[in-house]
Amino acid sequence: MWSSRGGDEMQRYLEEFEKERVVRRLRIYRWVVVAAGIFLLFRFTQLQIFQGGKWRMVATENQFRKVRLFANRGQFLDRKGRILAGNRPGFNLAVIPADINIRTIDQLTAILDMPAENFRKKIKENLSGARFLPMTIKQNLSWEELSRLEEHGRELSGIDIEYRPLRSYPGLEIGCHVLGYIGEISSAELLQLKYAGYQQGDFIGKAGLEKIFEKYLHGTPGYRFKIVDAQGRERPPDIIPGVSLKPQAPTPGRDVTLTIDLDLQTLAQSL
Incomplete structure (x- = not known):
């Protein structure tokens, strides 16, 4: 009997101890939540009242602009890998x-x-x-x-x-006759489904192989961000602390290798 009562008392003691421990833990959690709330309220008040004018001025006087980065157009190569049509800056x-x-x-x-x-x-x-x-x-x-x-x-x-890569035809005069030529996309062409994603100012193949292989040659433009002030003048990127303006590099177009031999073509033109 004594052993049984002792066991019950020990069980009640352990239960009370566990209950008190849970209560203490809940009190600690409650104070942590209250302290975090007070800190957030203080920080919000600080930003709104004491620093609000500063950030409003930064937002008003500086704006972001997305600048397009043009991709290098893919090259035309002869059967030996020599450039028939390339790019120059x-x-x-x-x-x-x-x-x-x-x-x-x-x-x-x-x-x-x-x-x-x-x-x-x-x-x-x-x-x-x-x-x-x-x-x-x-x-x-x-x-x-x-x-x-x-x-x-x-x-x-x-x-x-x-920076806009320009088409060049190094040492060869067959550009317009065989390879074709490129030109700025028109308003009517921009409405065509095959030119989805293109923008005003892009250059596309207008004739010849430049037009036939357009989707391979065009490439994908990239972009960068710049900050301008109220007068539209570019500002240094660190004018707004903590803001990361990560650029996206353009992806060049794919090269196209043709069966043309540069030496034979040059010889034919000289005859």
Whole structure:
């Protein structure tokens, strides 16, 4: 009997001990939750009241722009792997209609010796459309023009220098006759299903093999982000702390190897 009572008392003691331990644990959890809530409330108040103006200013004065990175077009190679049609570096002047102002337009027409009226008309036509997409104003800038734009870069708002690979036919004159040629995509072509994903300003094959192998040659464009201020001028990426602007590199088009022999073709042309 004594052993039985002792066992019951021990059991009740263990149950009470376990209950008290659970209660203590719940109290600790409750205080942790309360402390976390107080901290979050304090942090929210700090951001809203004390730092809210700072972040509102950053958001108001700086905006993100997505800049397209053009892909290298695939090359045409002869039967021995020699280049029939390749790429050479080119640079275009593009403007963001929503960011550019009259002062910049006047400066650009002076720097590049461009007709001001035509420039303004082209920008005005785009203000009702894709106002935040780059609009190419001048293609294949010379090194002298690039230098002048770089010199005045801090004064110019809403402009972007695009790297644009240009088609080249090294040492061969058969480009238009056999390979065909490329050109800027038209508004009508943009509506065609086979050009889904293309944008205004893209170059496509217009004739010959350039057109036939377009889907292999075109490649996939990439992008990068830039930060611009209220005047459309590019700002350094660290102007907004803690924001990562990771770019996406373009994917080049695929090369196409033909049965043409460069030596024989050159010989045939010389006859």
